[in-house]
Structures are given as C-alpha cells and as structure tokens.
Amino acid sequence: xxxxxxxxxxxxxxxxxxxxxxxxxxxxxASDEKMAMQNARDTYTRRGEGTSIWVVPSSCITxxxxxxxxxxxxxxxxxxxxxxxxxxxxEGATNI
Amino acid sequence: xxxxxxxFKYLLRLADDSLILGxxxxxxxxxxxxxxxxxxLTNISLDxxxxxxxxxxxxxxxxxxxxxxxxxxxxxxxxxxYNHLLCEQPNGDFAFTIARQLFQSxxxxxxxxELLKSKDETLAAIASKSIKEIKYHLQHASDxxxxxxxxxxxxxxxxxxxxxxxxxxxxxxxxxxxxxxxxLKSAFAVDLxxxxxxxxxxxxxxxxxxxLIVPEDDYMQTGGRNGIHSEYLGHLxxxxxxxxxxxxxxxx
Amino acid sequence: xxxxxxxxxxVDNGEYIEAKDEMPEEYRRHLIxxxxxxxxxxxxxxxxEGNWITRAPSLRAKQILxxxxxxxxxxxxxxxxxxxTLGISRDELIKQLHSGKAKYSNIFNYPAxxxxxxxxxxxxVDGAAIVNQVSLQRTSYGPYAxxxxxxxxxxxxxxxxxxxxxxxxxxxxxxxxxMAQDAMNRWWWPALMMxxxxxxxxxxxxxxxxxxxxxxxxxxxxxxxxxxxIPQAELIGLKVPDNNVKWNAKTNHYEIGEINWxxxxxxxxxxxxxxxxxxxxxxxxxxxxxxxxxxxxAYSKKKLERESLIQA
Numbered sequence: 001x002x003x004x005x006x007x008x009x010x011x012x013x014x015x016x017x018x019x020x021x022x023x024x025x026x027x028x029x030a031s032d033e034k035m036a037m038q039n040a041r042d043t044y045t046r047r048g049e050g051t052s053i054w055v056v057p058s059s060c061i062t063x064x065x066x067x068x069x070x071x072x073x074x075x076x077x078x079x080x081x082x083x084x085x086x087x088x089x090x091e092g093a094t095n096i
Numbered sequence: 097x098x099x100x101x102x103x104f105k106y107l108l109r110l111a112d113d114s115l116i117l118g119x120x121x122x123x124x125x126x127x128x129x130x131x132x133x134x135x136x137l138t139n140i141s142l143d144x145x146x147x148x149x150x151x152x153x154x155x156x157x158x159x160x161x162x163x164x165x166x167x168x169x170x171x172x173x174x175x176x177x178y179n180h181l182l183c184e185q186p187n188g189d190f191a192f193t194i195a196r197q198l199f200q201s202x203x204x205x206x207x208x209x210e211l212l213k214s215k216d217e218t219l220a221a222i223a224s225k226s227i228k229e230i231k232y233h234l235q236h237a238s239d240x241x242x243x244x245x246x247x248x249x250x251x252x253x254x255x256x257x258x259x260x261x262x263x264x265x266x267x268x269x270x271x272x273x274x275x276x277x278x279x280l281k282s283a284f285a286v287d288l289x290x291x292x293x294x295x296x297x298x299x300x301x302x303x304x305x306x307x308l309i310v311p312e313d314d315y316m317q318t319g320g321r322n323g324i325h326s327e328y329l330g331h332l333x334x335x336x337x338x339x340x341x342x343x344x345x346x347x348x
Numbered sequence: 349x350x351x352x353x354x355x356x357x358x359v360d361n362g363e364y365i366e367a368k369d370e371m372p373e374e375y376r377r378h379l380i381x382x383x384x385x386x387x388x389x390x391x392x393x394x395x396x397e398g399n400w401i402t403r404a405p406s407l408r409a410k411q412i413l414x415x416x417x418x419x420x421x422x423x424x425x426x427x428x429x430x431x432x433t434l435g436i437s438r439d440e441l442i443k444q445l446h447s448g449k450a451k452y453s454n455i456f457n458y459p460a461x462x463x464x465x466x467x468x469x470x471x472x473v474d475g476a477a478i479v480n481q482v483s484l485q486r487t488s489y490g491p492y493a494x495x496x497x498x499x500x501x502x503x504x505x506x507x508x509x510x511x512x513x514x515x516x517x518x519x520x521x522x523x524x525x526x527m528a529q530d531a532m533n534r535w536w537w538p539a540l541m542m543x544x545x546x547x548x549x550x551x552x553x554x555x556x557x558x559x560x561x562x563x564x565x566x567x568x569x570x571x572x573x574x575x576x577x578i579p580q581a582e583l584i585g586l587k588v589p590d591n592n593v594k595w596n597a598k599t600n601h602y603e604i605g606e607i608n609w610x611x612x613x614x615x616x617x618x619x620x621x622x623x624x625x626x627x628x629x630x631x632x633x634x635x636x637x638x639x640x641x642x643x644x645x646a647y648s649k650k651k652l653e654r655e656s657l658i659q660a
Contacts, residue, residue, distance in 0.1 A: 005641050006130060006438040009429075026495070027429040028132055029438065031644035032651065034239050039132040042139050043422055046415075047502070066369045122401045122410070125417055126394040126629070129637025131425050134394075138418040142411055149407045166406045190640045246650065247643025254639070332402075339405035339463055346521045348405035348463070 007031045011061060012040040013054040022054050030055075099282070102275045103216070104158045105178065106285055108168070109321060111151035112179035115169060116329070117200060118144030119336060123187055136236060140197070143229040150222045170340035174330050175323040182265040184320070184329045188258065191244050191251065195258035197237035198302065203269045204230045206294045210286040219284065238302045245306025252307070259303065260311050267316025269295070359560050364490035367433035375559055379489050380434050381450070382561060384441045387427035389453035390420045392626050396460040397469055405463060412509050413466060419506065423499045430491040446631055454612065455538050457620030464517050464524070464531035470510015472532075472539040472577065478503055479573045480543070488560040511580065518584040525585075532581065533589045540604070541612045543570035574602050 007029040013022040025044040030036035036055040044050065064072055080086050089096060121141035128134035152165035182200055187193050208230055211223035244255040270292040272280075279285035303310050319325065339348065352372050358365065365371055394417050401417065404410035428438050444450035455473055460466065481503065484496045514532075517524040544550055544566040556562035581588050592605030615623070 004439045004442070004638065005645050006442070007641060007644060009432065026426055026498070027432070028425065029130065030132065031243070031641075032648040035132075035243075035644065038136060038236060038239070042135045043132060043425055046139070046418070046422070063368060066366070119402065122414055125401055125414065126391075126398045126421075127633040127636075129633075129640035131391065131421050131428070133640075134421050135418055135425070138414055138421070142414055142418070145407060145411050145414070149411075152407070166408075169407055170405070189636070243647040244640070244643050247647040248639070250639050251643030251646075335402045338403050343521065343523055346405075346524050348409055348516065 007035075009058040010036040010040070010055045011058050012044055013056070014040075014044055014050040015052040016049055018051055022052070025049075027058060028055075097275065097278065099278070100158055100160070102278050103284060104155055105275050106279055107151050107155035107158060107219075108176075109178040111148050111155060111168075112177050113183050113200070113204075114144040114151065115148040116177070116179040116332065117183040117196075118142075118148060119332060120183065120185075120187055120196075121193075124193065129190055137193075140229075140233050140236065143226075143233070147222070147226050147229070150225070154218050154222070166340070170337045174325060174333055177320075177325065177329060177333070178323060179320055179329075180265065180268050181317060181320040181326055182262065182269070184326060184332060185262065185265065186328055189254060191254040192258040192262070194237055194240045194244060195255065195262050197233065198241050199262060199266050199269075199299070201230060201234040201237045202295055202298050202302075203266075203291070205234045206291045206298075207286055207288075210291070213283075214285070215283040241302055241308075242306040245303070245308040255306065256308050259308060263311040263313075264315055264317045266295075267313070268318040268320060271318060271321060273321065356558070359488050359558075363488075364493060365488055366490045374555065375561075376434055378556060378559070378561060379492065380431055380436055382556070383427055383431045383434075383489075383492055384436075384444065385451050385453070387424045387431060387441070388445050388450055389456065390424035390427060392452045392456045392630065393473075394420050394424075395626055395629055396456055396458070396622075397466060399460045400463060400466050403463070404466075409513075416470070416506055416509060419502050423495075423502070426495040426498060427492075430489075430495045433491045442634060446627070446634070451616070452626075453542060454615050454620065455542050456626060457615050457623045458534065458538050459621050461534070462527045462531060464514065464527040465535070467510045467513030467517065467528065468531035468535040470506050470508075471514055471580070472510070472535045473542070474503060474506040474510060475577060476539045476542045476573050478507055479569050479576075483563045483569060486560075486563050492561075511584075514586065515584045518586060529586060532586045536589050537608065537611075538615075540570060540574070540607055543567070543573070545609070545612075571601055574604060578602050 008031065009027050010030055011027050012025045014025045015022045025040075028036065028039040028043050030039050033055065037053060040053050040055050041050075045053070076082075118141045121137050121144065124134070124137045124141075126134065128137055148169070149165055152168045156163045156165055156168055180200070182196060185192075185196060205227075208223045208227045212220055212227060214220045214223065241255065244251040246252070270288040272288050276285050276288070280287055300310050339346070351370060355365075355370065355372060355375070365375075397413060397417050397420070401410065401413055404413050428441060431441060432438060441450065445452070455476075460469065478500065481496055481500050485493055485500055487493045487496065514528055517528040547565045547567045550566055557565065578588055578593065590605045592603070594603050596603050614620070618624075
C-alpha cells in the first residue's frame with residue numbers, strides 16, 4: 001500500500017451572528033474548497049453555531065513565533081497614551 | 097377514491113422515500129471513506145428521517161385512525177410501503193451511494209420546489225423546510241459525482257458503473273397514476289411530466305461535467321409506488337421494525 | 349534543563365501551552381499518546397452504538413442515536429485536529445491505531461447486545477467519560493483544552509439521552525426491565541475500569557499530573573463517577589451489580605467491591621469480546637475508502653492545473 005492520503009488540512013472560522021467577528025473553530029480535512037466548506041459546516045455548525053464560515057488551507061496561515069513574542073508584543077505594553085483613560089479631562093466635561 | 101385516502105397514500109409515498117433512503121444512509125455510519133464524510137452522510141440521513149417524521153405525523157392525521165407516525169413506520173408491512181425502488185437499493189460502494197443520492201436528490205429538488213406551491217398548507221410548510229435541506233443534498237451529491245467521475249481512472253469506472261446500474265430505477269420517479277392525477281387536479285400534488293424534463297437536463301449537465309456518459313433509456317423497473325418491491329426492502333424492514341414487532345406491548 | 353524549568357514554571361503559573369511553544373519532548377510524546385488515544389476512542393466508539401442504528405425502535409430514537417454517534421465522530425475529528433498541531437499527521441495516527449501502537453478505550457471492546465445497551469452506553473460510558481473530560485477542560489495544552497470545552501458542551505445531551513432510555517425501560521414491560529438490568533450488569537464494571545488502574549499502579553500518571561495534562565487522578569475521578577451514578581441507578585430501580593456497595597457517612601462517599609483487574613488487563617491485551625471485530629471494521633472501511641480519497645485528491649489537482657492554465 002502506498003502513502004495514504006487523508007486530504008489536506010483547512011482551518012475553519014465561524015461567525016456566530018451577523019456583525020460579530022469570525023472566530024477560529026478548529027480544522028477539518030478536505031481535498032478542495034467546496035468540500036472544505038461542506039465539511040466545516042457539517043462538523044462545526046451542527047447546533048446552529050454559525051451564520052457564516054471561512055475556510056483557509058492551513059498551509060496559508062503564518063503564525064508568529066513564540067520566541068518572538070517579547071519583541072512583538074512587549075513594546076506595546078507601555079504605550080499607555082493609546083488608551084483613552086490616559087487623558088485627563090476637565091471636571092464636568094460630558095459626552096467625551 | 098376519496099380525497100383523504102388519496103392524500104394519505106401520497107403522503108406515504110413521500111415519507112417512504114425519505115425514510116428508506118434515510119435508513120440506507122444511516123447504514124454508512126462509521127463506514128465512510130473518512131471521518132468528515134461520515135458526518136456529512138449522517139447529516140443527510142438525519143434530514144431525511146426528520147422529514148419522514150413530519151410527513152408521517154401528518155399522514156396519521158389525514159388517515160384519522162389514531163395511529164402515530166411510529167405506527168406507520170414500524171408496523172406497516174412491506175407491501176404497504178410505497179417508496180421508489182431506487183431508495184431501497186443497497187448502498188454498494190461509495191460511488192453507488194452517490195449515484196443514488198444524485199438521482200433522488202435531483203428528483204426531490206424539482207418535486208419539492210413545486211410542492212412549495214401545494215394548496216395543502218401543511219404539505220407546503222413541510223416542503224418549505226425540506227427544500228433547504230434538499231438543496232444541500234443535491235450540492236453534496238453533484239460535487240461528489242464530479243469528483244469521482246473526473247478523479248482517477250478507478251473512480252471514473254466505479255461512478256459510471258453505478259450510474260448505469262441505477263438508471264433502470266429512474267423511470268419510476270416520473271410515473272403518474274390516478275392518485276397523483278386526482279391530487280394534481282386540486283393542486284395538492286405535483287405534475288411529474290415537466291419534472292422529468294428538468295431532471296433529465298440537470299442530470300445530463302452534471303454527468304457531462306463529471307466526464308461521464310448519460311445512459312440510454314432502456315428497460316425501466318417499476319413497482320414501488322404500488323407496493324411491489326425488490327427483495328431488499330423486506331430485509332431492511334425486518335431490521336428496522338424488529339423491536340416494535342418483537343415487543344408489541346412495549347413503549348420505547 | 350534550564351528550558352524544562354522554564355516550561356514547568358509556565359505550567360505552574362497556569363499558562364496554556366500552544367502548538368508552536370517550546371515543550372519538553374516527553375510532554376509532546378505524552379500528549380500525542382493521550383490525545384490520539386482519546387480520538388481513536390471516539391471513533392471506535394461509533395461502532396457499538398452503530399450496531400443499533402438500523403434497529404432503533406422509533407423515529408425519535410433513530411434520530412437521537414444518529415446525532416449522538418455523529419457527535420462522537422465529530423469529537424474524534426476535533427481531537428485528531430488537536431493531535432495534528434503537535435506535528436503528527438492523521439495518516440500516521442491511523443497507522444498507529446492499525447499497528448496496535450496506539451490504543452483506544454477498552455470499553456469499546458464490549459458488545460452492545462440489546463437496546464438497553466444504548467441506554468447504558470450513554471448513561472454509564474459517556475457518564476464516565478464526561479467526568480474525565482470536564483477535568484480535561486483545564487488541561488495545560490491549549491488545543492486539547494479547547495477541543496475538550498467544545499466536546500463537553502456537546503456531550504451534555506449524551507448522558508441524559510442514555511439515562512432517559514434506561515428510565516423508560518425500567519418503567520416499561522417485564523422484558524424491558526430485564527433488558528435494562530442485563531445492560532447494567534454488563535456495563536457497570538467496564539465503566540469503572542475506564543478510569544484506568546488505581547493511582548498506585550498507574551504508569552503514566554506522575555508526569556501527567558506534574559505537567560497538568562491530567563488534572564485529577566484515576567481514583568479521584570472514578571470516585572466522583574461512583575458517587576453521582578449509584579443514586580441515579582437506585583432512583584429508577586436498577587440494581588448495581590456489586591454486593592459490597594455501601595455508603596460511608598464519614599467520608600461522604602460510596603464504597604465498592606474490588607474491580608477485576610485481571611479482566612481489565614486481558615481486554616487491554618487484546619482478549620476482550622470485540623477487540624478483533626472493532627479493529628477489522630476500522631481497517632476494512634479505511635481501506636475501502638482509499639480509492640475515494642485518491643479520487644478527491646486527483647480531481648482537485650486536475651482542477652488546480654486547469655485553473656493555472658487559464659491564468660497563464
């Protein structure tokens with residue numbers, strides 16, 4: 001018997017309600033995009049969990065490296081001026 | 097024949113198709129080519145058994161003899177089953193199951209699209225829920241027909257063989273008898289003459305895309321609509337009705 | 349060594365480990381073994397219940413059972429996905445199952461002989477599994493924990509449908525009651541064995557607890573199951589097949605007789621009633637599916653080639 005195939009891996013993102021973000025649900029195997037869509041539907045929306053689905057071949061996803069996480073994410077920790085609470089408003093100011 | 101009687105029989109015909117084919121699909125559970133497809137086939141089976149429940153519940157009301165949907169499903173003898181012969185054919189290989197799905201789902205797609213307009217409100221309501229499911233079944237079956245037809249040499253041979261072998265059961269899908277004609281007059285049932293042409297066109301289109309050959313109309317096997325079945329149905333019902341028949345007093 | 353200390357610190361802090369994070373090789377191996385065993389169990393578990401799909405006694409029962417087995421398949425799939433994040437393919441996992449390198453839960457080597465077995469499997473087998481799975485929602489490997497959260501959400505109906513079948517049969521005819529008790533007698537002890545050997549004899553436990561892969565010990569989990577299940581049995585009139593069951597008011601736990609560990613080891617080593625049958629079934633349909641999977645791949649390749657021709 002030659003190399004078996006279990007088809008390619010696809011990542012599945014589900015939008016649970018119109019207007020909400022798409023959230024990673026898990027992955028499935030499929031040989032083409034139509035099959036990926038159907039398998040994602042049959043696997044991850046059996047209980048009305050979704051109104052919309054994205055499927056992406058796993059190989060197309062680039063993930064950040066854990067080793068880079070300090071470099072990537074720590075520098076934003078002290079940029080507190082990006083948050084509205086950083087600013088002092090005069091007493092009595094409303095609607096701002 | 098009284099109108100209720102005709103409607104009762106018509107509902108049984110619709111219900112029996114979905115029950116018997118749904119049952120056949122359920123036999124695939126844990127046997128599909130890969131796990132995702134196992135889930136897909138089960139979903140289709142669940143749609144069909146759910147539809148059966150709605151149709152038989154209504155049939156029991158129309159009959160008016162205090163029977164339940166389960167009585168109709170589990171206590172009815174073989175010769176009072178009216179499904180198409182196509183639906184009771186054993187699963188065979190995956191190609192065979194897909195070809196059977198393709199023929200039946202295409203038929204159901206056009207049939208239920210028309211039933212949406214039935215003057216019988218309950219039937220129209222059942223159709224409006226079912227048609228969404230059937231669209232998906234048709235998509236699933238046609239995608240796989242194309243994949244297998246235009247896949248490897250082996251899959252092409254298997255798919256063509258399945259199409260050829262099942263072809264003789266497709267003539268029966270479009271038969272009209274006095275029951276259907278009577279219900280057609282009151283706009284309850286569907287005229288199958290135009291549906292035959294729509295079915296042929298759609299099947300031609302899909303098989304062509306799948307690089308398969310459309311079989312010539314030759315001998316057509318019929319009988320299901322009158323309760324004359326292949327030998328397979330008896331065995332299927334033996335299994336399906338086993339507990340209800342072995343323990344007639346029990347509630348499950 | 350420094351890495352291992354750093355890793356242990358992360359685990360101790362309650363951090364979740366993600367797929368690309370550094371982890372000790374033994375942690376990775378342990379996870380692959382545990383998660384894939386779990387995945388295979390879900391998939392092989394489809395067979396005993398599948399044995400009754402075509403004989404389910406009502407349209408309602410048929411739909412419930414189908415949906416439940418479909419869930420088991422889905423859970424197998426989620427868990428295969430979680431295992432794949434550790435760098436092993438599903439092909440390889442299935443090969444390991446077929447070669448005997450990977451195991452699946454012993455419980456599925458027992459046969460489902462009457463309709464009440466479907467009740468017993470849902471109530472006792474899924475009930476035991478849930479105790480374990482609830483605990484695993486906090487397991488330290490992120491993809492595994494997330495799969496468990498989804499699984500627990502979906503599983504909650506499984507145990508209830510099993511208990512419903514048992515309750516219905518216990519309030520039914522004489523034959524139905526006999527079937528229910530017969531199922532209880534055959535599934536009770538194997539369900540208790542699902543939690544594995546006593547903690548003192550469990551070869552994989554210590555690292556698994558240290559790394560928070562396993563959050564509670566075999567015996568702790570088993571006791572939880574016993575305590576919640578015995579009153580449920582009594583409520584519907586089922587007898588627990590153990591003359592040594594008694595309530596200990598001091599510990600607030602039930603005590604039970606000794607589990608037959610010889611049987612446990614016999615079944616693990618391949619001599620249960622259905623070991624061969626389950627594996628042959630899986631191999632047979634896996635092999636019968638090869639031409640379908642190949643065709644799907646071939647078609648997708650052709651389609652991509654055609655598309656690139658059009659673009660060129």
